[in-house]
Amino acid sequence: MTKKINRRNFCQNTLLSSAALAFPGSILGQKEVNDFPEREANKIKGDGPEIIDTYVQLFDYPFRNLKYSQTGDLINKLRKHKISEAWAGSFEHLFHKNIDLANRKLRGEVDTKGKDMLVPVGSVNLTWPDWEEDLRRCKEEYQMDIVRIFPLYQMNELSGEKFEKFVQLATRYQMLIQIVGDVEDRRHHHPLLEIRNIDFAPLVDIGKKYSKARIQLLHWNRRINKNLLGQMTGESHHMFGKNRLHGLDDKILKRLGDETNIVFDISRVEGAGEVGGLIHGDSWYGPDTKIPAERFLFGSYAPYFPVESALLKLFEYPMSESELRSIMRDNAEKLLKI
């Protein structure tokens, strides 16, 4: 059982680590040594589609320097994985009070570094005064067709006059509304950070009342339960019982599925083969009945999550070609098309 440490490797790695600290973008972001030994590519059913990634964030996470925080590095990384379009928001949207500046900076970053790849996603914080003007600028000045909000971090309830006004205005601007559940596992938050515990259940009534609003949930599964998903997707489900995964709330999930047109990304759908399991009614933790593939969109949450996580979810469960094409590209194209 005794294991000797290879000091030479340790020193080499330490040197690499030191270099990485000096040049985090170039070493951690660009050095790609993870290619597999060469072998002929499989010829199974021809080329798969290029992917649209509906959940990407630019810049650094407020509490960590990210490996692919440089936009150029991130774009190269996404391209390597056959992702041809990514809907990109900004981590600056979480806490910045001058959120308009964050939106403007994001627009500029996309224009200078990611024009052929990135779709800029603005944000407004309903807690800050005159957020309506921020939303107008997103649409009219920065030509953003998507607005992404972080209720747990931006302290916004998903009900009430203010939130309904937001949904109405965004819909009038023909903007897709993306609502993010968690950003980081709250068990690992910096001790000085305490986020709000926002109830996602009111989204059922919002989705029903504003049926023309286009709403996508991102990184949602700690916030949504099986019943609420069922309500959103029109499927009828049994209760979860004891098999709840990481706070997945079965009641909310079912209702969202049954009663609304709200769609979901896959970035934090968790469990062995769970994306396909939800679609095929073969889920470990979700509803027993099927949720159509048309309700799921590829979302990686890069660069916070490895892109590989969402990619592998496409393969872990044996899904059909049409299901995969829907998730990888078609659903996103339809959602953004007005």
Place this chain on the structure above:
Amino acid sequence: MNHFVFDPMQYGIPDREQLKDLRIWDTHYHGFLNDEDPISYNEKMMKFVSRMGVERVIALDVGGTRKVPFGSSPFDKEKRSYLQRNSANLSGIIRIDPSYPEKSMRKMEAWIEKGPCIGIKYAGFNDKGITCDHPNNNDIVQKAMSLSAIIYIHTWIKTGGSPRIPGGGNYSGESTPWHVVNLAKRFPDTVFICGHAGGDWELGVRAIRECENVFLEFCGSDPHSGSVDLAVNELGADRIVWGGHGPSRSYSTELAKVLDASISHDNRTKILGGNYRDLTRSIFKKKGLAIDP
């Protein structure tokens, strides 16, 4: 079940043959974690094991149940038989409780010395709120060493308490990586696996860095880009083992942590199975089990 519709290599991820070539050992397998019908539950999970090219799984839910680790589970006999029949690709480690060192050691005799299992696991909770560095653990560790058994310790660093601090939100008896270090310093000649990287891997890696007989395993938490890079740079690839944590975590999540890392193919192979094979070589030999297919 084992064929992918599109070639994963088009998407910059390994196909099934490449995954198989990595000789992946999933050292944190919860396929039996179901008290009502663990056998069927496991059979469903094994489909994913096969599809993702995993060579061997190490089941954690063997011998008693999670709630009653020393009780006799109605499925004990069946699980024991299943482990014996499937020893070519399935091993088991048993849950012990440092609240009861004597009972823990009797269980080790029954399931490791005279049974199919290869190690012990400290859970994230126990009856008397005893962390892994408590003196109660000395006899347990000595016993494990005499059996050449794997010692796996669940750790987490949960933010909480008043005032809020890292680890202040842990369950009673839930160890942190620094508890593992305290224990490991008393037994420098054996290896301890610090499970889940403490959840908060940035702190977990730092906590165990100085203690070379503590290995890191980082399953069960969200996949964070750069986590394995940090672990390899700070600890060396030789001190890292890998687990899948299915079915509550996906192989997608856990493999992505390693595939994201800018490390050599050799190091990737060590992390995904090679290091654990080295740790278990002795007990496999004692049990007459083949470590290579």
